[in-house]
Amino acid sequence: MNIRSALDFIKHNVAVFLIGAMMFAGAVGWLWNENKVVHQYKSEVNDALSKRETELQKRELAVGQAEAKYAEREKALEAREIEYQRSSEQLELDQQALSAEYGEKAAERQLLALMSEFSAMGVDLNANPYCGSKEDLKWFRRAKAKYSEIDAFAQAHSLEEKYSGFLVRNMQSSVYGSDCSTVFHIKSPAN
Secondary structure, eight states, X not given: XXXXXXXXXXXXXXXXXXHHHHHHHHHHXXXXXXXXXXXXXXXXXXXXXXXXXXXXXXXXXXXXXXXXXXXXXXXXXXXXXXXXHHHHHHHHHHHHHHHHHHHHHHHHHHHHHHHHHHHHHTOOTTXXXXXXXXXXXXXXXXXXXXXXXXXXXXXXXXXXXXXXXXXXXXXXXXXXXXXXXXSOOOOOTTO
16 A cells, blocks of 8 residues: 555545544533533532531531530439439428427327316226215226326327326225225216
8 A cells, every 4th residue: 555545545535534533523522511511510519518518517516515505404403303302301301300299299189188088077096986876986987997098198109208297196006995984085077
């Protein structure tokens, strides 16, 4: 192949070469344009990702701050709970003390009422109950039962020491004999 045949070949195929070159140039231009579009899209995506990442960091910071505030509030609430629990325990102790004191006062009032009932009977437990009438014997037994109730109640509520004067003074201490002249007579409430 010489130069001439090469030139003839080029002359006959110039149109093909031009069309091929134009197609190649068009393909390169299209690829260049697509490359620009891809770079622009990539830039937009990177910007969006960067914004998202910044937003995420802001949210994480806000969540961290909220968690810190929550932990602080939780500690404050725990401290309050402990304080309320202590106050509640102290209140319960105070209430128990008041309840015990009220119970003691109520028991003392009840004992005083029983003692008044006994005194109102006017019966001497040291008198011989068999020297009087059947009515006297009946009052004696009622008075003896009331005294036993008073004594038991005083012991049950630890009041026997405080009211020992009444209990000793009214306690039955005499043994009855057959002689009715030496023993005091029963005073009935009717007399």
